[in-house]
Amino acid sequence: MNPFPSCRIAASAALAWVVLASSPALAHAIVVEAVPEVGATLHAGALDVRLRFNSRIDHKRSRLALLDPVGKETPVALDANAPADVITAHIPSLGPGDYRLRWQVLALDGHITRGDIPFSVTAP
């Protein structure tokens, strides 16, 4: 005799539940301070990027890229000695136009999050 009369239905429902009841991973690590700020307008030239997060970051497994005004994506090397919650990078030269910094970080709790920081550069 089956000791649990509805166990098959319950197990199927539990399985379906587990598969379905979830949400998109939005963001655990969020930027709490950014240079440049979202929507900033800068003068042409070099740029020191500094993004501070609300979490400790695994720097070796995080990345930064620059999208230029025509949408071409170029990886930006991260500085190795940034504090636990910060990523920093140096971009030697930027001409006038609209740019995006695209970041993706792995927080120490295992969450991968990402985002864009749009900014503009004007002629000096």
Added chain:
Amino acid sequence: MATLIDIFGFLSVVIRGFVLVTQSFVVGGIAFLLLTAGILREIDPASARLERHARRLLIWSALAFAISELAFVSVQCAVLMGTVELGLGEVLGADFSMAGLTLAAAGLVAAWVARAPLGASARSGLGALAVLILLGQATTSHAMARLDDRVPLAIADILHMAGAAVWIGGIPYFLLALFGSQGGIAWRRIGRRFSLMAMSAVALLLVGGGVMAVAYVGSLDALYGTAYGVMVITKVALLGGLVFLGGMNFLVVERLRRDPGTPILRLKRFAEVEIGIGLTVLFAAASLTSQPPGVDLTQDRATFTEVVDRFVPQWPVRLSSPDRTQLTTYQIEIAREEAAKTKQPLPLAYAIGSGVLPPRDPADIAWSEYNHHWAGVAVLVIGLLALGERSGLAPWARHWPLLFVGLAVFLLFRSDPEVWPLGDIGFFASFRDPEVAQHRVFVMLIAGFGIFEWCVRTGRIRSQRAALVFPLICALAGALLLTHQHALSNIKDQLLIEVTHTPLAVFGVTAGWARWLELRLDPPGNRIAGWIWPIAFVLVGTILLIYHET
């Protein structure tokens, strides 16, 4: 890979839910076996059948836990390798990989230990594995990524997980023992021991949860003004329901002490519902881990007035829709075609699943409100018809489930106008967007439970088990809605939509489990439950009808 990252992120949260559920069943099973071993042996000295049933469930839970951990590590590694261009060795060296692989190994060892009757050393080993699993899970919790107070927060997390596991994860083992034993004395002893375990577990859960709520929410403003805070409120509300059911069961156990002849049907049925609501809470917890703690979200919080305003009805309701050509995604496509013809720079496209969200203008909001209001009309009518049928005044109203099928067709066309069948994005490509994928699941669930329930109510299906499909899928849809998020580029707008959807989800879960109890309980409990679920539908319909986004 870039256009698939959202669906991978979605998958990782799904798997995280699996991990939490299976972990609870493993740790809860170990706790049950260790703390009730003496009682089980005394009740069932000859065959050790009760312990064998519990060990079998523990083995399957531990194997599922190991597979879930391996799946989680695999998905995360795939995303990292595809986006950061790292080798397998480098991603396997990440903290989450190391922790996940260790936990998977712990699950496999637990399954291996549980394969034979438990001696003293096996019991000690299982106890150590349960502690290792909780410690290992804490190393991938919010606590370890915090800048301050990592150790106290990790301890709070361990207490919270242990409490949830012993209580929620222990219930299936408790039910197996109840179903497998005979007589009031056996039921009383098992029930009494599990009540003590559950009460201690609730205390751990509340202490750990309380510390984390204070640390991660931080203020009253963040409690109602951030998605994290709103999810914490919802978890507390569901926990209240669980404590109520647990308290009712405690009363049955106390009555068994005085009178071994007390029937335990209600005890079993309430325990079944506790498992269901417990699963919902565990998945809400998995969803919560993907949210930034409210205390960190100092910008874009909703004010109390803005939250209250969303529940103030705006009349008349919107029963006419803007044309699809007025929607933002359609306008962007037209602008791109025009720009391509004149060789101008192309405006940014809306690439599904890329993580870049389209802007939202009044036509988009009107489209969404129209969807919600017509859905509200349908669900309100369903609730009223179900009440009419329940009262016996309108037997013809038993055809109300067919309205769910109509609602599903309506949502299939209207919920995501940029994708198939209305939009240009194909059926399979649309699944790259987790929000669209979840809407598709909603449509299937709504149509499915509508058809099933109509067949049951009209006598086309006579199986008693078939009648359980409607409450299970209804509760499932409520849980899905609870953890479903609308991807909008504006965080505050997104939160304000979640605030209105959360009560819908709680009423959905309530309706499902009330109907379950109506089918599974004896009078008078089933009669009371039979009134609760149609009223929950009326409330869902009403909230949908007053929904607005401005």
